[in-house]
Amino acid sequence: MTTASAVAFQLLQSVFVVLVAPLLIGWVNQCRAWLQNRSAPSILLPYYTLAKLFHKDAVIAHDASPLFRLTPYVLFGCMWLASGIVPVLATSLPFAPAADVIALVGVFALARVFSALAAMDIGTSFGGLGARREMLIGFLAEPAMLMTMFTAAFISGSTQLTTIVDTLGHREFAIHPSLAFAAVAFAMVLLAENARVPIDNPTTHLELTMVHEAMILEYSARHLALIEWAVALKLFAYFTIGIALFLPWGIAQAGDWAGLPLAIAALGAKLALGGAALAVTETVLAKLRLFLAPEFLSTAFLLAVLGMLIHFLVLG
């Protein structure tokens, strides 16, 4: 495993995630359409949307501060970084030491702060509304996320994602009830953080029910494109973190070109399955009223804590 090879792997992975993330969104939308008995749009529709948006002229309010202009780039950068360092295709990448779960949560938090500030920047009421709601959900989701990651970390003995993947992926198959709990909690946090039903409906057009969409109402053209891409990257990052924590089999080693096709195939299969599961969940559940969102998230938190407790009790 030479350094050049490892760096090549890293670059490959970074490019790969940026290109593939919108595809995941497209796949989820396709599944949703099938479940709702409509004919689905093309799976490449997100790409067309991005291209369309890049061609347009950006319209920005007079009162917008530099923060408003900066935020889409910050968001995109954060999400790209996050999804780039999570072991997607291979472990032991050069940037891997940075892929500490706590650092990842910090990166997501940074993105959240910027988007909330930008939402409030112009001073519209919907922006403030979205920002407040997003902060409420984020405030409750972060501890839950950390707890689920700690459960996996306790089992593998490190908070570095690559170590976790190595340990869990190369062990003999064992059922860990604590991981089962953590997985359920992680799924709930995924739904909340990515603005999916039951916390937020991504296809709604009613501003009073929006959480995430309300924050980006003022953006247009390339800024909106970057933000939409960042949303896709966030979902991709969450999915890959989940896969790394709970379903790590099939991943390649850095520099191991021979294992790459298998890694890509395994990843593709898991993402497809995950995307379909997400679509099913969105179709089956109804959107919760906002005041029930804290209950939902505290349930996730408590499940994660339970998982940790069970780990200590059962050592499993």
Place this chain on the structure above:
Amino acid sequence: MATPFSTQLVNLLAAFLLLLAFAMLAQRRVLTLIKMFAWQGAALAASTLIVAWSTGQHHLYFSAALTLALKVIFIPWALHRLIDRLNVRWDIETLINIPATMLIGIGLVIFAFALATPIAQMASTLTRSTLGIALAVVLLSFLMMIVRRKAVPQVIGFLSMENGLFFAATSATYGMPLVVELGIALDVLVGTFIFGIFFFHIREQFDSLDIRHMEKLKED
């Protein structure tokens, strides 16, 4: 240290049992409560079956069958009929709000685990680590009984507590002697009957199954 597969399965089922006990705490709809109770019974029967198969204790097969018949099939059916006739659907209010209830629940789980660990170390069964979970289920069901306002969820909490006790018996001691288990099953059956009769009396008298109607007898 590789634990045998059957123990892993039992651990998983125990975790599932605990998850259900927690979910029942947060659940508002009575129908879903009954379904969860049935699932609890199923998990219990499955774990008893696995223990029976892996340790060769034949009387546990009977236990598993009894649990299945009573707690997965008969009692949920009886409860369904009951709530159909009584027209009970929701239990909107609880004594304390749900996130607070769940926090107290976590506290109880930690307490139960702490209590059970020294005992579990003395046990000779393969499934001893699940004793803490069993005790936690008992305490969580007890909490559920305290915070509920309607009669039916209180009863389900009571039955779920009995589930937890049964699981404790199976995990610590490979089940109690059959005659005692039969006696306990009989008691549970009769108890459910009496609860059913009770609900009708309460409904007749108060026109509602809200427990608050029955808080009039106090010290003067």
Place this chain on the structure above:
Amino acid sequence: MEIALVLGVPLAGGLILALVGHLRWAPEVNAAMSLVTLGASALLTGRVIADGPMLALDEQFFVDPFNVFLVALTAFVAFTTALFSRPYMRIEEHHGRVNAGRLRLYHSMYQLFTFTMLLCLLSNNVGILWVAMEGATLTTVLLVSLYRTPASLEAAWKYFILCGVGIAQALFGTILLYFAAEKVLGPGGSSLLWTHLYEVRHELEPTVLSLAFVFLLVGYGTKVGLVPLHNWLPDAHAEGPTPISAVLSGLLLNVALYAVVRSKVLVDGALERNFSGNLMMGFGLLSVVVAAFFLSRQKDIKRMFAYSSIEHMGIMTFAFGMGGTVAAFAGLLHMTVHSLTKSAIFYTVGHAAQATGTQEMASIRGLIQQSPAIGWGLALGTLAILGMPPFGVFTSEFMVLTTAMHEHPWATPFLLIALGVAFAAIFSKVQPMVFGETEARRLPHPPALIPVFVHLAIVLLLGLYIPPYLVDWYRQAAALIG
């Protein structure tokens, strides 16, 4: 064989009365069944006194001096209560508070209740003891709510839930006991037999047993009515029909305490004496003090006497907690006399309430004028329960106090104050009820007051002179406990 009769007759009675309990002569059948049970238990008692402790039916039943006297007591009070309930329930039916269908339930459950209590006492299997105790709760729940008033439904619901939860804890205690026993005796039914456990009690794991005892004490203690688990007791006694109050107070509390004491004997072998004893003394003392103070605030006569039951059960628990032959003897004697006196009081109270139509003490006056038998019965019964010499309660309370002063002097002021408060409260409330002017009507059926005087006579006898065979009997039982 006597055990088969003692258990079989109430069981059969319950089933028969389930069919014919609504007929006119059902109360007579009830009383007759109880009489047969009494006869069988007398035979059993004679057998045990003559031959010593016996095991029966593949070691599933065990009879020694401790439980045989309780069996005799239970059968006796069940019989006299059945006699009392004859005219009482007839009057209730006349007043329209129960109908024939409910009487059927009442009679059959009465016999089944007797059956479960006797099973609890005679069983050697700790698990079956639990099953029977739960059975006893289940049979009486519907009886407490017999009148179907809102208050009685609430009382029955509280009773069911609180005792159910308590019994579940006792089940956990039993499981822990089995867990400890399994290591020494091996798995299987014989590890739950009390006689086997008694033989190996020194080898049982101490930590597990102490935890088991805590759960057993809390669980069965709920049924004994120990504070702070007593909440169901005043309501259940006040709202149910009087015969049920009498048997709950007089018998069920005793049986629950029996279960606690049996567990204590096992635990004492494994741990140092103080743990279980201290716990029991603590709960007992707490019950005495709290009950005495609540007593003084009661307005309903049955609730007041229910608190009095809690107080006396506290004294008994305290006595058994102290340990030693004298204290155990006192505890056993107190069990007997309390059971007889309290049921006698409840009989008179029941008829008094029927005659005046209310249970409020402020509205009951001049019982002696209305019906001298009721008036004198209540007066004497109250004197007896308050511990006045020469009644038997005085003897047992005296023994408890002297033992306490000897071994645990710190507890004596509490006991004395509590007993004093209770004395003042009950006496001051009963006196105007018995004497005073009244205009109440006569009862449609003549009240059955012979049981009252029989009970009080026995208590008086026990206070003045305990026959030597009885002393011997108590001593043997006390030796088993202490």
